[in-house]
Amino acid sequence: MEDLFKQARxxxxxxxxxxxxxxxxxxxxxxALNENPKPRRNRNNFVYIASAAAIFMAILFGTSFLxxxxxxxxxxxxxxxxxxxxxxxxxxxxxxxxxxxxKDIKVHAVNNHVLEKTYEISIEGGDRYFxxxxxxxxxxxxxLLEEKGLSAYKVDVVQYTGQDMMQLPEKVTKDQKMLxxxxxxxxxxxxxxxxxxxxxxxxxxxxxxxxxxxxxxTFQNNYPELKQEVSSLINSFxxxxxxxxxxxxxxxxxxxxxxxxxxxxxxxxxAAGRKQQILNSYLEDEGDIKGEIDFSFSPDVITIYADNxxxxxxxxxxxxxxxxxxxxxxxxxIKYRLMGGDQASKETIALDISRKLTVALAGQExxxxxNVGANYKNDQFNIYVNTTLDASDDTNSTITEIENQxxxxxxxxxxxxFLNNEEYQVIYKGxxxxxxxxxxxx
Amino acid sequence: xNEMTMKNKAVTYNSKENVLDxxxxxxxxxxYLLAYSYVKDQGTAEDVTQDVFIKLYNxxxxxxxxxxxxxxxxxxxxxxxxxxxxxxxxAHIKYPLKYFEQENQAESTEEAYLKxxxxxxxxxxxxxxxxKYREVLILHxxxxxxxxxxxxxxxxxxxxxxxxxxxxxxxxxxNPLIRKExx
Numbered sequence: 061m062e063d064l065f066k067q068a069r070x071x072x073x074x075x076x077x078x079x080x081x082x083x084x085x086x087x088x089x090x091x092a093l094n095e096n097p098k099p100r101r102n103r104n105n106f107v108y109i110a111s112a113a114a115i116f117m118a119i120l121f122g123t124s125f126l127x128x129x130x131x132x133x134x135x136x137x138x139x140x141x142x143x144x145x146x147x148x149x150x151x152x153x154x155x156x157x158x159x160x161x162x163k164d165i166k167v168h169a170v171n172n173h174v175l176e177k178t179y180e181i182s183i184e185g186g187d188r189y190f191x192x193x194x195x196x197x198x199x200x201x202x203x204l205l206e207e208k209g210l211s212a213y214k215v216d217v218v219q220y221t222g223q224d225m226m227q228l229p230e231k232v233t234k235d236q237k238m239l240x241x242x243x244x245x246x247x248x249x250x251x252x253x254x255x256x257x258x259x260x261x262x263x264x265x266x267x268x269x270x271x272x273x274x275x276x277x278t279f280q281n282n283y284p285e286l287k288q289e290v291s292s293l294i295n296s297f298x299x300x301x302x303x304x305x306x307x308x309x310x311x312x313x314x315x316x317x318x319x320x321x322x323x324x325x326x327x328x329x330x331a332a333g334r335k336q337q338i339l340n341s342y343l344e345d346e347g348d349i350k351g352e353i354d355f356s357f358s359p360d361v362i363t364i365y366a367d368n369x370x371x372x373x374x375x376x377x378x379x380x381x382x383x384x385x386x387x388x389x390x391x392x393x394i395k396y397r398l399m400g401g402d403q404a405s406k407e408t409i410a411l412d413i414s415r416k417l418t419v420a421l422a423g424q425e426x427x428x429x430x431n432v433g434a435n436y437k438n439d440q441f442n443i444y445v446n447t448t449l450d451a452s453d454d455t456n457s458t459i460t461e462i463e464n465q466x467x468x469x470x471x472x473x474x475x476x477x478f479l480n481n482e483e484y485q486v487i488y489k490g491x492x493x494x495x496x497x498x499x500x501x502x
Numbered sequence: 503x504n505e506m507t508m509k510n511k512a513v514t515y516n517s518k519e520n521v522l523d524x525x526x527x528x529x530x531x532x533x534y535l536l537a538y539s540y541v542k543d544q545g546t547a548e549d550v551t552q553d554v555f556i557k558l559y560n561x562x563x564x565x566x567x568x569x570x571x572x573x574x575x576x577x578x579x580x581x582x583x584x585x586x587x588x589x590x591x592x593a594h595i596k597y598p599l600k601y602f603e604q605e606n607q608a609e610s611t612e613e614a615y616l617k618x619x620x621x622x623x624x625x626x627x628x629x630x631x632x633x634k635y636r637e638v639l640i641l642h643x644x645x646x647x648x649x650x651x652x653x654x655x656x657x658x659x660x661x662x663x664x665x666x667x668x669x670x671x672x673x674x675x676x677n678p679l680i681r682k683e684x685x
Contacts, residue, residue, distance in 0.1 A: 076544075
């Protein structure tokens with residue numbers, strides 16, 4: 061790791077700073093000090109930036125000074141400020157990590173189980189260590205949550221058992237027979253007129269992966285036939301239990317880094333890394349798609365993150381379906397969602413809004429909030445606050461309090477940026493999922 | 503030039519410009535690179551660098567013995583760069599399209615430049631980390647700053663810096679390219 065940083069540093073220093081820049085900076089500094097006109101760059105940007113900042117500050121100060129309700133909410137619930145100001149999606153977990161690390165506790169993970177309103181802290185070490193620190197950790201985290209006004213969250217301290225899902229699987233050392241088969245399959249594919257870039261078994265996952273060098277259209281036309289041919293070849297070696305993954309091997313892309321050395325342990329939960337590399341090589345080949353994609357799986361959805369300002373989200377959305385077909389995703393039904401891109405999609409924003417509001421509101425005793433959902437429909441953000449309130453009770457004061465805090469959120473810089481002048485509405489739901497009356501500010 | 507020599511020069515030389523020139527020669531590259539790691543745009547990083555040295559010039563006579571000039575420079579650079587980032591964020595509120603167009607243009611050039619080799623991709627991975635991890639890794643590994651010194655520069659506790667260094671490294675390791683490099 062240290063060497064990697066040294067290399068990157070060298071690269072950074074060599075390429076980024078030229079003598080010309082150095083001379084320009086020195087000249088500009090002297091000009092500025094002598095009050096000569098400065099040939100500065102990007103000045104136009106900063107005129108806009110300064111204007112926007114001034115407008116925003118006016119809104120912010122206006123709100124804080126003129127609305128006693130909002131000020132009261134801020135004073136009563138300091139958590140709201142600290143959560144909403146944080147860049148982290150789940151800032152409370154980060155704070156718990158920092159607290160426990162500062163006490164030299166061996167924390168393995170901090171997980172927020174939102175629906176159970178529980179922070180689960182797993183601790184590394186043997187039984188004796190766990191028994192020594194268990195209560196201490198629980199008390200300290202409970203105190204932290206209390207200080208933040210998040211006393212509704214329970215704290216569950218568990219011992220880390222050593223079964224880490226993030227541990228890379230063992231790479232299987234292939235026997236001579238398997239290596240020989242790979243060699244034969246490559247030769248047979250070559251005899252059949254194909255040009256394999258790679259072809260090998262992934263025994264842990266029982267996959268035979270083949271990348272063939274081929275023009276895009278030819279590949280698309282021949283894909284089913286090619287897959288069938290590869291299946292027949294591996295079946296001839298009695299490997300019927302293996303699935304076949306056939307993809308287009310595009311030279312000059314990230315796929316050239318692929319080999320059994322790098323993919324051998326990218327199996328099980330890490331298979332996504334391999335598939336991601338294939339998809340990224342495809343996207344790299346598209347002239348109009350730059351940047352990399354990342355994705356995650358839930359039981360039936362692949363969520364694709366194109367969180368890169370360069371990424372042409374529409375182009376990715378158009379290009380991916382046919383590409384996904386050529387990468388084995390098992391029995392997953394692919395209903396992918398594309399997020400991020402040049403301007404964050406409304407869906408991404410809605411997700412971020414709901415996460416932040418959930419952590420802050422569900423943790424406050426007395427607000428009776430289970431969780432918060434959000435979507436963007438009918439030209440506005442719709443925010444659903446799911447509560448444990450009974451519709452037959454007087455819910456107005458609680459709903460008003462929640463509403464005030466949501467208003468407060470949308471007055472923070474992040475809230476303003478997310479909304480971007482769009483409208484939003486808040487829908488409150490009771491313990492039966494039934495709608496609750498809107499707050500009346502009287 | 504070491505800090506003590508520089509300090510003595512600051513006292514004995516009458517010409518502040520000479521001292522400034524020497525400081526720019528010895529520190530401007532570091533300042534620029536640090537600023538770039540925050541703003542990721544050449545023009546803006548140059549602006550930050552210029553601002554830092556103008557501020558340094560105006561404060562040259564007020565350096566106290568215990569404050570090493572380079573620590574001061576790092577702190578001012580970080581603060582100025584973060585100030586720019588905050589302004590950028592606010593700018594998105596009112597002028598998203600115009601700003602993004604300009605930003606994209608700058609980043610496209612930078613990205614093309616950075617993506618030439620594997621080493622550069624490693625660098626890109628570091629520069630793509632979330633800010634709080636990126637800044638501690640850059641200060642530690644690219645500027646040889648100690649944990650204590652980073653804590654002072656960023657106004658954070660040493661334990662927080664340690665945690666962020668550790669998590670930053672973990673995040674990098676989860677990148678397939680970095681993982682491959684480590685094998």
